[in-house]
Amino acid sequence: MKKTFITLCLISVSSLAYSQVGINTPNPQGALHVDGAKDNPDTGAPTATQQANDFTVTSTGKVGIGNINPSSNLHIVNNGTATGIGGGEATNTGLLIENPTTNNSILSILRTTGVTGVKQAVMGINPNFNGNNGTFIISRVPGGSDFAMDLTTGNIGVATNIPTNTLDVAGSTRVRTLDVAAGATIITPVYSNTDGVLNKAVNNTYGTVLNNTITNVASGATVDLMTNIPLEGSYKAIVMTGNSCGRRVIAEYYVTNIATNNAFSIKGIDGLLNTDTTSKGPTFTEVNRNTTTVVWNGTVPTCGGSPTPFNYTLTMPVAGTISITNNGTSTLNYTIILTRLI
Numbered sequence: 001m002k003k004t005f006i007t008l009c010l011i012s013v014s015s016l017a018y019s020q021v022g023i024n025t026p027n028p029q030g031a032l033h034v035d036g037a038k039d040n041p042d043t044g045a046p047t048a049t050q051q052a053n054d055f056t057v058t059s060t061g062k063v064g065i066g067n068i069n070p071s072s073n074l075h076i077v078n079n080g081t082a083t084g085i086g087g088g089e090a091t092n093t094g095l096l097i098e099n100p101t102t103n104n105s106i107l108s109i110l111r112t113t114g115v116t117g118v119k120q121a122v123m124g125i126n127p128n129f130n131g132n133n134g135t136f137i138i139s140r141v142p143g144g145s146d147f148a149m150d151l152t153t154g155n156i157g158v159a160t161n162i163p164t165n166t167l168d169v170a171g172s173t174r175v176r177t178l179d180v181a182a183g184a185t186i187i188t189p190v191y192s193n194t195d196g197v198l199n200k201a202v203n204n205t206y207g208t209v210l211n212n213t214i215t216n217v218a219s220g221a222t223v224d225l226m227t228n229i230p231l232e233g234s235y236k237a238i239v240m241t242g243n244s245c246g247r248r249v250i251a252e253y254y255v256t257n258i259a260t261n262n263a264f265s266i267k268g269i270d271g272l273l274n275t276d277t278t279s280k281g282p283t284f285t286e287v288n289r290n291t292t293t294v295v296w297n298g299t300v301p302t303c304g305g306s307p308t309p310f311n312y313t314l315t316m317p318v319a320g321t322i323s324i325t326n327n328g329t330s331t332l333n334y335t336i337i338l339t340r341l342i
Contacts, residue, residue, distance in 0.1 A: 020032075024037075024040075025038070025040045027043060029046070031057050033057075052077075054068055056069075058070060061073070062074075135150055135161060145159065155168060181211070187208060187209040187210070189207045206341065206342065207339065208339070209337065209340075210340075211338070212336055213335045214334050215333045217332055217333070220326060222323055222325040224323050225314075225324040225334055226338065228320055229257050229319075230320075232259070233257050233340050234255065234341045235338040235340050235341060236252065236255070236338070237254075237336060238251070238252055238253075238338075239336050240335045240337075242332075243300075243330065247274060247275075247300050247308075249273045249296055251269075253268055254267050257316075258319065262319070264289075264290060264316050264320075266315075268284030268294055271294065273296045275296075275298030275299055276299065277298050279297045282294045282296050291313065293313045293327070294312060296311060308328060309329060310328055312325060312326055312327050313327060
């Protein structure tokens with residue numbers, strides 16, 4: 001009897017010293033370790049496959065599901081492969097939260113507010129909201145809607161919980177960085193209707209913009225200023241050049257870029273030279289249907305004091321291409337911007 005008592009005491013002391021409880025395993029890896037499938041080894045750590053059905057609570061209070069070494073207060077590891085059940089839900093996912101009661105909230109994060117201590121949701125997933133569509137909401141204040149997703153349509157709302165478009169922003173929008181389209185990239189302008197919905201104007205091509213810059217065009221040289229202009233369209237073109245002394249010229253042209261029967265053409269409209277005299281406009285000479293020459297009549301002093309004409313010739317050798325010939329006396333850079341009309 002005395003020996004039995006001593007043995008029981010030793011077992012109790014040993015159990016208290018380790019403070020580990022194992023269920024379905026003689027080899028607990030934490031303060032509480034449940035081996036759901038009873039497949040863990042008697043010694044050593046279980047494999048990842050063996051851990052998949054384990055539940056562990058560590059001595060620091062961290063809980064692991066499918067993981068015997070949780071790194072956070074709740075650490076869930078899934079080692080299975082998702083398979084569809086019902087209407088698209090999945091088994092073997094990392095975390096599954098289900099409310100079997102129709103149209104009841106699936107997840108709510110509450111905050112106690114006011115002197116009455118009433119708890120109100122500030123984040124949650126609720127199918128009984130927004131006309132039973134269901135929504136996911138994040139808010140800074142109870143009843144607010146800083147961010148919302150309609151779970152039926154997929155529409156996302158910012159500062160509105162009833163988004164009617166893919167992205168519905170009830171407030172101002174700021175874009176800190178916009179990339180510059182390189183070369184002859186087609187840019188489509190965006191407009192807003194009275195409801196704030198963004199649209200293209202008239203049709204998919206009206207108002208689209210192309211631009212290109214050619215540098216270091218020597219006197220007398222001819223280069224392609226713009227290529228691959230979309231066919232069967234009519235455009236207004238602006239051509240600009242200048243020098244290092246702040247003198248600039250800008251000229252407008254109409255362009256029809258129709259390949260059918262070679263019906264492509266270009267014609268000068270007007271322009272501006274920031275000269276010191278009243279002779280600020282250009283003189284256009286329409287050589288033929290697809291060639292126009294521009295001469296600037298005002299004095300254009302350079303840094304050295306002698307005049308530097310900005311004269312040039314625009315030619316459409318084929319549909320979709322505009323070439324420029326530098327008729328001036330200096331190497332210049334040229335920029336062209338085309339806006340599609342029809």
